[in-house]
Amino acid sequence: MELRIEQLDFEYASHPLFQQYSLALQAGVTWLRGENGAGKTTLLKLAGGALTPHSGKIWLDDIDIHAQPLAYRLRCYYCGGDTPQLPWLSVREMLDLHIGLYPGTDEAQLNAQLAAFHLMPTLDQPVTTLSLGQHKKMQLALALSLPVHLLLIDEPFNGLDVDAVAYLRQQLSAPQRLASQLILLTSHLDPQLPLTHTVQL
Amino acid sequence: MKTSYLRFRLRLARHALLQFAVSLRSSLEYILLGFAPVIFGLLACVALPGLFAATQPWPEALGLFAGQVMLASAPVWLLRKRLHPAAVLMWSRTLPVPARDKWLADAAVAALIVGPLTLAYATSTAIWLYQWPDWLRPVAPQALLLTAASLLLAWLLSTLTLAHRARTPAAQRSRHNRAAPSAYQPSCAVRNTANAAGMVPPSVAATASGAAKALGEATAYGAAGAPGSASHASSKAGLPYFWKQLFWLPFWRAENVVGIQQTLLLAGAIASIGAWMWRPAIVPPALWAAGAALTTMLLTDRGDKAVAEQIALLRPVAAGWPLNTERLYRLAMLFTLLPAACVLAWFALLTLGRQADGYSHTVAIVWLCFAAIAQIAVVALRRLSTRGRVGLVIGAIIILTAIGSELWN
Numbered sequence: 001m002e003l004r005i006e007q008l009d010f011e012y013a014s015h016p017l018f019q020q021y022s023l024a025l026q027a028g029v030t031w032l033r034g035e036n037g038a039g040k041t042t043l044l045k046l047a048g049g050a051l052t053p054h055s056g057k058i059w060l061d062d063i064d065i066h067a068q069p070l071a072y073r074l075r076c077y078y079c080g081g082d083t084p085q086l087p088w089l090s091v092r093e094m095l096d097l098h099i100g101l102y103p104g105t106d107e108a109q110l111n112a113q114l115a116a117f118h119l120m121p122t123l124d125q126p127v128t129t130l131s132l133g134q135h136k137k138m139q140l141a142l143a144l145s146l147p148v149h150l151l152l153i154d155e156p157f158n159g160l161d162v163d164a165v166a167y168l169r170q171q172l173s174a175p176q177r178l179a180s181q182l183i184l185l186t187s188h189l190d191p192q193l194p195l196t197h198t199v200q201l
Numbered sequence: 202m203k204t205s206y207l208r209f210r211l212r213l214a215r216h217a218l219l220q221f222a223v224s225l226r227s228s229l230e231y232i233l234l235g236f237a238p239v240i241f242g243l244l245a246c247v248a249l250p251g252l253f254a255a256t257q258p259w260p261e262a263l264g265l266f267a268g269q270v271m272l273a274s275a276p277v278w279l280l281r282k283r284l285h286p287a288a289v290l291m292w293s294r295t296l297p298v299p300a301r302d303k304w305l306a307d308a309a310v311a312a313l314i315v316g317p318l319t320l321a322y323a324t325s326t327a328i329w330l331y332q333w334p335d336w337l338r339p340v341a342p343q344a345l346l347l348t349a350a351s352l353l354l355a356w357l358l359s360t361l362t363l364a365h366r367a368r369t370p371a372a373q374r375s376r377h378n379r380a381a382p383s384a385y386q387p388s389c390a391v392r393n394t395a396n397a398a399g400m401v402p403p404s405v406a407a408t409a410s411g412a413a414k415a416l417g418e419a420t421a422y423g424a425a426g427a428p429g430s431a432s433h434a435s436s437k438a439g440l441p442y443f444w445k446q447l448f449w450l451p452f453w454r455a456e457n458v459v460g461i462q463q464t465l466l467l468a469g470a471i472a473s474i475g476a477w478m479w480r481p482a483i484v485p486p487a488l489w490a491a492g493a494a495l496t497t498m499l500l501t502d503r504g505d506k507a508v509a510e511q512i513a514l515l516r517p518v519a520a521g522w523p524l525n526t527e528r529l530y531r532l533a534m535l536f537t538l539l540p541a542a543c544v545l546a547w548f549a550l551l552t553l554g555r556q557a558d559g560y561s562h563t564v565a566i567v568w569l570c571f572a573a574i575a576q577i578a579v580v581a582l583r584r585l586s587t588r589g590r591v592g593l594v595i596g597a598i599i600i601l602t603a604i605g606s607e608l609w610n
Binding site: 087114 | 381383388442446447451518521524
């Protein structure tokens with residue numbers, strides 16, 4: 001399992017972020033470090049297919065993001081953003097939507113994650129009524145359950161309570177997950193996880 | 202504090218009205234360019250019910266008076282969510298603003314709307330006084346008093362509407378006494394996909410969730426295997442499911458009024474066509490034909506605009522989804538035509554579906570064909586400039602009205 005980024009160029013209006021940037025990552029946890037505005041979130045979005053680079057190539061398991069965009073996206077999930085992106089949906093509808101998007105999602109595993117994050121009572125609430133931490137937990141419950149090879153997690157510990165942080169660390173350190181998933185996460189603090197790579201932007 | 206809160210509320214209201222005017226600009230162009238004489242005629246008559254009430258016995262007079270008050274206070278009721286947005290309400294409830302200042306602000310904002318309306322009423326009243334019809338002469342003072350009273354009451358009602366919206370809601374217990382869900386089960390629409398992918402049955406899932414309640418308990422993999430190990434299903438939830446979640450639900454939820462707007466336009470178009478075919482004596486059929494053309498064209502135009510805005514909102518969110526979003530967006534655009542298709546089917550049923558009763562089948566067919574082409578053009582010609590689109594819609598309304606006016610000849 002490998003994520004390969006080659007000669008990536010990307011810039012916001014008059015603000016170049018990546019020029020001929022290359023990166024190769026294998027299964028396990030990669031910590032993406034950098035100061036505010038360094039491009040951590042942008043790199044996650046580029047790797048997830050949510051942003052299109054000006055030039056360069058991105059492969060996941062030899063699947064080219066441009067040649068096979070749907071097959072690529074089916075293998076990765078971007079977990080980020082602190083505000084609900086689809087504010088008209090309830091938590092249950094949000095989960096349904098992702099199960100519809102990612103066939104093969106394990107219902108039992110999703111239930112286990114929802115229970116562990118204490119999200120069951122919120123299932124019928126609109127996503128806009130969730131607190132910052134609950135919203136993060138909903139995204140993480142999905143991230144930990146979807147059958148993807150590449151997990152892109154933006155500031156995974158933001159807003160989480162102490163118990164949830166411990167649980168997330170345990171989940172992200174599980175040997176089976178480390179062997180079968182490539183986890184790219186950003187964090188300003190040391191994630192205290194068994195790291196395969198550390199990338200400084 | 203008093204002046205700053207009042208200033209803030211007035212500035213907020215002006216900003217909201219400006220935004221509303223901008224959002225309505227293209228619709229107003231259609232209506233004013235195509236139906237300006239009718240609009241000005243209606244404006245001239247706006248004070249008539251209140252003036253006429255003075256000539257009636259009290260039960261009828263009271264009905265007319267109440268109708269006048271409701272009509273004059275309707276704009277503030279319709280615009281209440283814009284004049285005092287929910288986010289501002291939530292934030293401003295914690296401010297130390299005295300109740301008196303809140304009432305003053307609500308009254309001032311209501312006056313911002315009722316004031317210009319009063320000018321329209323004054324103009325209309327002046328026209329009727331200038332006309333000086335026989336029925337008005339003996340009751341002119343009472344009629345003027347009734348009109349002034351109706352406007353004052355409308356102002357009061359508008360102020361109450363805004364104050365009611367701003368009140369802090371009482372804490373409410375859930376009406377449903379059902380227990381909190383203990384397990385998540387996908388809805389039927391996506392459940393088929395889950396079954397196709399070989400997911401575990403809900404009973405097993407519930408057991409797994411129960412076992413995982415203690416934090417730190419590593420049940421996730423034990424119950425379901427490693428991530429990525431589940432076989433990828435070849436089928437996904439169908440596009441109609443995603444259309445419902447991403448294009449139907451948002452138009453009916455929170456403060457989005459697109460669903461209601463489209464329902465009203467659809468009802469207006471169907472009612473106009475019904476009245477056009479029924480031909481009530483008091484209104485010329487051509488007016489119903491114009492109403493049918495206007496509402497049918499606005500139905501598709503407004504629907505298409507709402508869908509275009511929703512697509513713009515979804516694009517950055519859905520860019521990373523494993524979904525052929527372009528196909529979904531095309532489906533959403535296609536579905537924009539459905540309400541108008543229902544209207545055309547209704548027209549076809551009333552004209553072609555029965556024996557001609559003094560009207561021309563040929564004209565009905567021409568009207569139907571032109572209306573269908575115009576609807577498709579509105580949705581298909583997405584790269585038209587705003588002016589071009591206004592021209593297209595107004596042109597279609599005028600031509601449809603002209604064709605419709607020949608239906609009974």
